[in-house]
Amino acid sequence: MPSLGCGTCRARKVRCDQTLPKCNRCIKAGRDCEGYGLRLSWPRHNDKRRAMVGPHSKTRSKGIPLNHHRLVNASSRDMELHQMISKLAQKYSVGVDAVPDTPIKLVEDTILARQARQATPFILLNSPATGVLAELSPTNKILFQYFVERASYSISTFGKDAQRVPKILIRMALSDNTPSSTAVLRSSIALASSHRDNEVYATARSKVAALRALAKSLQGFIGVSDSACHIGAGIILSTLEVQQSSTTSSHWLWYACGAAKLVKTSGLDEITTDRDMTSLVGWVHYFNTMAKFSLRHWKPNFVLDYSSLVDAGFNTFHPAVCSNGQPANLTGYPHEILYLLTEVFNSVTVASDPRSNTSEYIHRLQTLDCKLQSIAVHTTTGLEIDNDQPEFNMAVELYRLSTLIYLRRASAGILDLNKNFIDWVDQAFVLLAHLPTCQWAFPLFIFGCEARDDARRLILLDLIQRTADDGRYRSLAPIKRLIEIMWVQQDLLDDDLDYVCKLGVILSSSQKSVPAFLYTISTSLTFLLILNQLLNMPSYLITGTSRGLGFEFVRQLSADPNNTVIGFARNKQATEEKIEREMPGRSNIHTIQGEIENYESVKNLIDETAKITGGSLDYIIANAAIQSEWSGYNPIGALGSDPEKLEQELLDNFKINTVGNVHLFNLALPLIREGQAKKIIGISSGHADPDFITNFSIVEAAPYSMSKGALNIAIAKFDAQYRKEGILFMAISPGVVATKDMSNVTEEQLKGFADMMAAFQVYAPNFTGPISPEESVQRVMSVVYKASIESGSGGQFVSHFGTKQWL
Incomplete structure (x- = not known):
């Protein structure tokens, strides 16, 4: 296309002589010639020929007004996806196997089965226990109130009496102080904290508390109410997980299948006289049905690379945990649709399947189609329509219509896309x-x-936007993105391709995890799996990790990738650089900068630890300490020659070696309570043993010895107070460890060190000198793991041998 002139002449709307490289008109006029290259133009505000500007029309048809214009953009990835779909349609038959409903054979003589058969109406309708709220902190009371008023509505439900589920959960949380009810309460607080403030620490702490309560509830007899509470806690916690997690996690799938297993094995779906129980089981039915859709059309590890594909068949991704039947005995219009939707998922196959040509297969699809058409929204026989919930009734009808549309599309021509089909859309x-x-x-x-x-695309985009603006529900951005991908493919393709093929390729290529066409799902059985993972991933907080013994603790404990190791160091950058040099690739190490003698610094350490561990902590290794060469190798009498320096040395030693650790223990107790091991270890010294000092004339390291003796007393005091809570406090001497650089000591200090070593050899004739940090840490951790309150270790001061033998 010939040029219309340079940019300057075009802007002035004058004729350009088009001279290269610059036009003569601009040169003669002394103007800057903008040349003949490509220019971007932007619409003027008053340009009525532009579609994207101008005021919105105030006169519209009835309905909720549309928002601003939106564009659906196509990227290079969309083009790759388009090419793959086209080639797959030409070369391969994309087959999707049905997701089987493996029946579970129930043991008829179990206590739960008998409870289910003999259940009295309204098992779960307990009156709220006033003491439950009274025991909550003011902050948690506010959060629970927020859950009642707002966060509970973010839980997606569908089924008979589905709108009652939030109220049931609230009543469960307040019913009593049993572990199962506590799990519901704590999970409610966790969801509220995330929904209102997205506060990671508070959310994680409440979530872990809920998991612990679930684990505790399984230690005794589990009744029907307990099982229902497990499902209730699962509803809330899994809602929280979906709202917090990315699209790379498929945990919701295991939760969905696990919930169905819990319902079947506990016989909860046999209880037909309890309205609350039916609502909870209906929730499980809904999510389990939606999981089947995802399992049918999503393929794991899918690569958008046509040349790497050997077989494009989408055999159903079917984890073993999902081999459970659907909840039974559910009645009502929503559940009738869900049962039929499950049959559709399990029945429809692809056109290339030999079964698709059999009369039996054709008759089955026609029967399903007929059943779905026969269900009318206003039919009252056998159906319950809630006239007080018009929006929910509209949603139920949408599910019926979407099932019909899916069935007709996936039937690949067996069922016509006739006028009825168009009317349904x-x-x-x-x-x-x-x-x-x-x-x-x-x-x-x-x-x-x-x-x-x-027009129809704008209807959907507006509805998604209204839902997001409401604030009660999770983001629909993942579903919106899938829809937009589908629109791009529809615009790129000249004619319709296989419906199942398009769904499979689009869902598998755009989702790293099984897509959740629902909100959340969970079960106490799955929580046990998660809890077991937590139990097998202990957390360690170690102070003084920049070098020496502390760094060796980090090295050995982080060697197990299941351990979470948190180090506390004065110089974070130098410590992290050393870790990267000597232990590259260990992502389970976290270094936090601070000083043990600074209270605010220690407080920040605990706050950051809570964020890392989710609000719990198993072990504390209080290793940080100070000992100067001046006081370490000189006798106490020699130190008195400089009283001011001695006084400062004493204060520094006590502030770091004693006071800092006391603050650390007090601040960390809430995390330790939530941990499993519950062990707090103070690294002490044999110098703190008065008998050892007097019997072998150990005159050096007086300030250090005195501060470590004070630490031992503090540990004994902590043990006396918290032993009843199952928290172990213990002081351990690591032995004489080769961690100091002796190159800068004076002759007098070196003589003091030699005298001390000689005294040690008198105490332990087999003593040959300091041991390595590696050996010391191995021995200390062996003592730590063996120690228990039951064996009398609480409050004790022992050596790295676990005895009073210091060397």
Whole structure:
């Protein structure tokens, strides 16, 4: 296309002579010629020919007004996806196997089964226990109130009496002080903390408390109410997980399948006389059904690279934990649709499957289609429609229509896309346009695939935006992204491709984890798996880790990748550089900068530790200490020659070696209480043993010895107070360890050191000199792991041998 002139002449709307490299008109006029290159133009505000500017029309048809114009952009990845879908459609038959419903054979004589058969109505309708709220801190009371008023509505539900689930959860949380009810209460507080403030520390602490309560509740007899509370806590905690996690985690899938297993093995779906229990089991039914859709169409480890594909068949991803049947005995319009939706998922196959041509297969699809059409929203026989919940009734109808649409599309021509089909799509978009919000992702996605024009696409985008603006629900951004990817592929393809093929490739290529067409799901059985992981991943807080013994603790404990190791050092950068040089690639090490003698610094250490561990801590190794060469190698009488220096030395030793650790223990107690090991170890010294000092005339290191003796007394005091809580306090001497550089000591100090070594040899004839940090840490940790309150270790001061033999 010929140039229309330089940019300057075009802007002035004058004729350009188009001379190269610059036009003569601009040169003669003394103007800067902008040349003939490509220029970006932006619409003027009053340019009515531009579609993206101008005021919005105030006159619109009835309904909720549209927001601003939106664009759906196509990227190079979309083009790669388009090419792959096209080639797959030409070369491969994309097959999806049905997700089996493996029946679970229940043991009829179990206590739970008998409870289920003999259950009295409304097992879960306990009156709130006033003491439960009274025991909460003021902050947690406010958070629980927030859960009641707002956060509980972020829990997505579908089924008979689904809207009652938040109220049931609130009543469960306040029913009593049992561990199972406590789990519901603590998980409620965790969700509220995340929903309101996105406060990581408080959320993690409450979440861990809920998990601990669930574990504790399994130690005794588990009744029907306890099992229901496990599901209730799972509802809340899994909602929290979905809201906090990225799309790289498939934990929700294990939660979904585990919940169904809990319902079946506990016989909870046999209890038909309890309205609360039916609502909870209905929640499990909903999520389990939606999991089947994801399992049918998502393939793990999918690579968007056509040349690397050997087989494009999407055999169903089916983890063993998901081999459980659907909850039974559920009645009502929503559950009838869910049961039929499950049959659809398990029935439909691809056109290339030989079974698709059999009369039996065709008859089965036609029967399912007929059943779905026969269900009418206003039918009252056998169905319960809540006239007080018009929005929910609209959602139920959307599920019926989306099931019909999916069935007809996936039948690959066996069922016609006739006028009825077109009418169903039209009805659905009328409902979508009038829904204030929509928390149900499955119908959004199915009808997103049917939005072929801008008007319908805007209806969906507006609905998603209204839902996000409401503030009660999680972000629908992942579903919105999937819908937009589908729209790009529809615009790129000239004709329709295999429906199942498109769903499989798009879901597998755009999702690193199994896509969740729902909000959350969980179960106490899965929580036990998570809890076991927590139990097998102990956390260690070590102070004084920049060098010497502390650094060796970090080295040995971080060698196990299951351990979480937190170091406290004065110079974080230097310590991290040393770790990277000597222990590259150890991602389980966390270094926090600070000084043990600074209270605010120690407080920050505990705050950061809580964020790392989720609010718990198993071990503290209080290693940080100070000992100068001046006081370490001179007798106490010689130190008296400089009283001011001696006094400062004493204060420094006590502040670091004693006072700092006392503050550390007090501040860390809340985390230790939530831990499993519950062990606080103070690294002491044989110099703190008066008998050892007097019997072998150990005259050196007086300030250090005195501060370590004070630490031993503090540990005994802590043990006396907290032993009843199962927290072990203990002082351990690491032995004489080769950690000091002797190159700068004076002759007099070196003589003092030699005299001390000679005294040690008198005490222990086999003593040959300092041991290595490696040997010392190995021996100390052996003592730590063996120690227990039951064996009388609490408050004790022992050596690295576990005895009073210091060398």
